[in-house]
Amino acid sequence: MFNKTALFMLLLTLSFSAFASMPVQKLLQLIDYVGVDYREAIKDEQVINPEEYREMQDFVLAIQESIDRLNLTEQSLIEQAATLKSLVNSKADPGVVAELTTTMHQQIITNYNIQIIPLKKPDFVIAKQLYAKNCIACHGVKGEGDGPLSQTLEPLPTNFLDRERYRERTLYGLFNTITQGVSGTGMPAFSQLTEHERWSLAFYIGQIAVQEEEAAAGSALWESKGHHLLSTVEQLTTLTPAQLEASSGSDAVLTLAYLRRHPEALVSNNRSPLDFSIQELEASRLAYSSGEVDKAYDLAVNAYLEGFELIENSLDAIDSDLRRQIEAEMTTYRNLIRKQKSEAAVSAAFTSLKSLLETAKSSLSKTRLSEKTAFMSAMVIILREGLEALLVVAALAAFLVKTGRREGLIYLYGGLIVALLMGGLTWVVSTTLIEIGGASRELTEGVAAITAALVLFYVGFWMHNKTSAAQWKHFIESSIKKALSKETLWGIAALSFIAVYREVFESVLFYQALWVQTNGDGQSMIVYGLIVATTILILLAWLIMKYSTRLPLRQFFAVSGGFMFILAVVFAGKGISALQEAGKIPLDPVPLPSIELLGIYPNYQGLIVQSMMVILAILMIIRDNRKQRKRLE
Known part of the structure; x- marks a missing residue:
């Protein structure tokens, strides 16, 4: 009934969507490193630092190899990488190289939805402690690259007071370097630090070269007219002083200097x-x-x-x-x-x-601090997200009980437990290690929903096939135990995992957003809402199990088969909607009401797919019924 590789493929898909950006971030780091450090190797078309120049040549080769390895097919990016290699090899002007690397950087961020801003305000108290513990030995107390270990390193550690480097450096570039490290140098990766700690350290390092008079002038501009010069966190983290000066003038550079010293003016701890x-x-x-x-x-x-x-x-x-x-x-x-x-x-x-x-x-x-609102929201999240998963798992459980294969419940509940554990891991990873971006979240949900829809569609047809007298008799005579092979049981585990993890994945991220919008009492009500909603779902599961297993086997297959068809259509609609929200497929609305519980959304793409599934199901049922009648003639 199922392919036993389904679980493996799903795990692979889910893991890829959450972590696929990491190699791309490594590529960004290489590009940024060349843009900033190339000027240390070349001046007036002459090599002034042979070691640094060889490193730049190695890095542009690594950039090309990374683009090939990641299968980044944008022709413009491939051509830019080739141009960058040519510029470095011909000892071109550092300004030209920096301009090209900036263009490449921005294109990759736009095309691959890279998370480029901190989730909460950087903490300079934490950053100073981290700097003292991890950075002073190489970069020195003041950041001049003169720490006690500096003379043992080749190349020498970066001097954070270097104004030329400051003008070409972004805060995101610093964050990426802290996260990834720099191959072939003494700079290690600090991936053991939380994302918040790495952003805090990046902001602290990024403001070391800021001069007091710059920060003071920037403060005045920010209070008066600075908002139209520099108004988003994305600008703060991804633009260099040199870029801002070229696009917006010297006032924007001063505003940037102030915001690097005082990110709290733009980044809040609990930003709405x-x-x-x-x-x-x-x-x-x-x-x-x-x-x-x-x-x-x-x-x-x-x-x-x-x-x-x-x-x-x-x-x-x-x-x-x-x-x-x-x-x-x-x-x-x-x-x-x-x-x-x-x-x-x-x-x-x-x-x-x-x-x-x-x-x-x-x-x-x-109503932010309303305990009632927190309670109701927590209930709605679980009931809305958990109902579909419950229906799938309960129907499969009833099927196993009804067909005498109770030992298959181990596979079913095993998939459920793994999905719940993965949900807990998702919570930990998304709060401490990486930010699961919205596009990745919706892509994961969309792929999972489409996969579930295809499997449920097949299961529905398989069950319908057993409703005819001949097929039902053959099914019983051929022994249920043989019909439900190991592959089938592993497939049941995979479907259970898909149905549950998709809902848990989304619920975890919704609960994170709800949690930060409430105070201590409200957070307690969130927990109570979760408990009450879970109790309701357990009760519904018990009722489904109790009454569905009382049906005669043939009628059970008929009811369950139709139920699986309906769920397949619902999951398909939700999968299309998730992919549309991720911006992966177009969305053309139609003047119809939305019925979210049934996965019906007012757009042509989703309705066409769901209509085709309904038509296909009807045609398959008609064809199957005709074959059965011919066998009886």
């Missing part, structure tokens, strides 16, 4: 997801005005995935109509960009959407 949505939408609108359509679309997708989606359940508990309206307008805004409508239309949609998000923010702030 709605603030993030508004910020990304503003950046999206500006990108569209500048003719950067793809970037504008990616930012619009990010505004939903990394912002609004995280508070959907909380908003739904207090104003479901507003939640649906915002969701619809976000879809409209993305489609205006995708279809390249007029700048005026995009700006008008942004203004309307911003107003709705501000309204939602106000509504949530009034």
Whole structure:
């Protein structure tokens, strides 16, 4: 009934979606390193540091090899890597090399949805402690690269006070270097530090070269007009002083200096997801005005995935109509960009959407500490996300009990337990090691849902096939034990894992967002809501098991087969929707209501796929029934 490799393939898919960005981040680090350090090797087309120059030549080769190894097929990126190699080998001007590496850096970040901002405010107290423990020995007390171990290293440690390097260095580049280390140097990877610690250290190092008068002037600009010069965390972490000077003038450089010293002015500890949505939408609108359509679309997708989606359940508990309206307008805004409508239309949609998000923010702030809201939101999350998984697992359990294969329950519950353990691991990883980005989250959910839909569709047809008298008699006579082979049991475990982990994966991330929006009492109510919702699901599972197993075997197959068909259609709709939210496939809305419980969303793509599944199921059933009638004639 199943292929026993399903579980392995699913685990591979889920793992890839969460961690696939790591090799790309290594590539980014190589590109940034060349952009910053090339000027230490070349001046006036002459080699001034042979060792550094050889390292640059090695790195540009490594960049090309990384692009080939990662199968990054963008022709422009391949050509840029070749150009970079040519520039380095011909001892080109460092400014030209830095400009090219900046272009490559921005293109990779845009195309591969790399997480480039800290989730909470960097902590300089922690950073100073980390610097003293891990960095002073090489980089020195003041960061001048003159620590007691510096003379034993080749190349010498970086001097963080070097103004030229400061002008070419991004905070994200520092974060990446701390995370990945630098091959062939004394700089190790500090992956054992949490993401928050690495960002804190990157911000601390990134401000060492800032001069007091710069920070003071930047502070004045920030208080007066600085917001239009530098207004997003993404700008703060990914732009160099040199880039800002070229694009926005010296005032922007001073503002950057101030914000590197005082990131709390832009990055808050508990930044509202709605603030993030508004910020990304503003950046999206500006990108569209500048003719950067793809970037504008990616930012619009990010505004939903990394912002609004995280508070959907909380908003739904207090104003479901507003939640649906915002969701619809976000879809409209993305489609205006995708279809390249007029700048005026995009700006008008942004203004309307911003107003709705501000309204939602106000509504949530009034109920932020409400214990009732926390309790209801926690219940809604588990009931909404857990119901589908429950139906699949309970139906499979009833099938095993009804067919006398109770030993198969070990496989079924084994898949469930592994999914729950993976959910716990997801919580730990997403809070301490890496940030599971919105696109990765939706891609994981989409792939899992489509996989489950295909398997459930097959299971439904398999069960329907056993409802005819002849097939039912043959099934019984050929022995259920033989029909349910080891491959089948492993397939049941895989389907159980898919159904449960997909819901746990999403629930974990929603609970993280809910947790930071409540105080201590509210967090206690979140736990109570989780317990109550879980109890309800267990009761529903017991009722399904109790009454479904009372059906005669033939009727049981008929009911279960139809149920599996319905679930397949539901999962297909949810899978298409998740891939649309990740920006992987288009979304063209239709004027129909949304029925989320049934996986019905008002867009052509999802409805067409679901309609085709229904038609295919009907045709398969008709064909099967005709074959059965012919056997009886």
